Amino acid sequence: MDDIPLASLSLTHVHYNPADRISYLCAWLALVPQGLCVVYATLIWSNREIEICLMFAGQMACEALNWCLKRLIKEERPREMHGKGYGMPSSHAQFVTFFSITLTFFLLFRHVPHPTETHTPLTFAQRFLLSILALISAAAVAASRIYLTYHTPKQVLVGCAAGAIFAIFWFAFTTYLRRSGLVEWGLETTISRLFRVRDLVVQEDLVDSGWARWEERRARRGLKNGFVVQGKKSK
Known part of the structure; x- marks a missing residue:
């Protein structure tokens, strides 16, 4: 087994000029x-x-x-x-x-x-x-x-x-x-x-996926903790 040469995984093996x-x-x-x-x-x-x-x-x-x-x-x-x-x-x-x-x-x-x-x-x-x-x-x-x-x-x-x-x-x-x-x-x-x-x-849009639900959760959590959505404490 020690005499078997190692192979290279060519999937990510790239030759390039290191000086360039x-x-x-x-x-x-x-x-x-x-x-x-x-x-x-x-x-x-x-x-x-x-x-x-x-x-x-x-x-x-x-x-x-x-x-x-x-x-x-x-x-x-x-x-x-x-x-x-x-x-x-x-x-x-x-x-x-x-x-x-x-x-x-x-x-x-x-x-x-x-x-x-x-x-x-x-x-x-x-x-x-x-x-x-x-x-x-x-x-x-x-x-x-x-x-x-x-x-x-x-x-x-x-x-x-x-x-x-x-x-x-x-x-x-x-x-x-x-x-x-x-x-x-x-x-x-x-x-x-x-x-x-x-x-x-x-x-x-992918970036909008679930965002409306997150905003609703933030609003509910803010009201529960006595804060408005913008982060200002309610009087």
């Missing part, structure tokens, strides 16, 4: 897909929103497509690359492109938040700026794969194209599921009720 600050930044950008998976898992567990579940399902399907394309095309990575596996198309580029475009479609075409007594949702212009930021961030991650020599420009561009095409397909598919009533039907199934899956984020 841009290379160091690119190494951090390489961890964005893993970070987004943590965000997905956290939001699904804490909010149980069907829209987020559908988006994550599409993200995983996009990853499966990338896995198939790499083994179908079988194009090697650049010679400078020390890693393993095929390089066409770039999985990082495909991942972040799908995420950013799907998020953009949601924010601009599906998300219609209504204002409440305690919260004013983002305007369309603000959601548009957020979408631009998401697309720029995805472009930065894709470009980092070229800078670190993990992929050729062609491999990154094909990855972006595959992610964009699949994002359009997935948004159209989920739109069909909603308009056909299949999402509403699925929410009424026993397993959805068991896990408390809901569909509020289309018309409600």
Whole structure:
């Protein structure tokens, strides 16, 4: 057993030039897909929103497509690359492109938040700026794969194209599921009720979830302790 060489967990193993600050930044950008998976898992567990579940399902399907394309095309990575596996198309580029475009479609075409007594949702212009930021961030991650020599420009561009095409397909598919009533039907199934899956984020901001109930609790607690909501003691 002592003679067996140790292996490297390539999931977070990134090669970069320690003397190059841009290379160091690119190494951090390489961890964005893993970070987004943590965000997905956290939001699904804490909010149980069907829209987020559908988006994550599409993200995983996009990853499966990338896995198939790499083994179908079988194009090697650049010679400078020390890693393993095929390089066409770039999985990082495909991942972040799908995420950013799907998020953009949601924010601009599906998300219609209504204002409440305690919260004013983002305007369309603000959601548009957020979408631009998401697309720029995805472009930065894709470009980092070229800078670190993990992929050729062609491999990154094909990855972006595959992610964009699949994002359009997935948004159209989920739109069909909603308009056909299949999402509403699925929410009424026993397993959805068991896990408390809901569909509020289309018309409600995530940051507003439960806030009205919290404000009511604060008001009741303040009155009980002899304080008004603003924190001033009542006479």
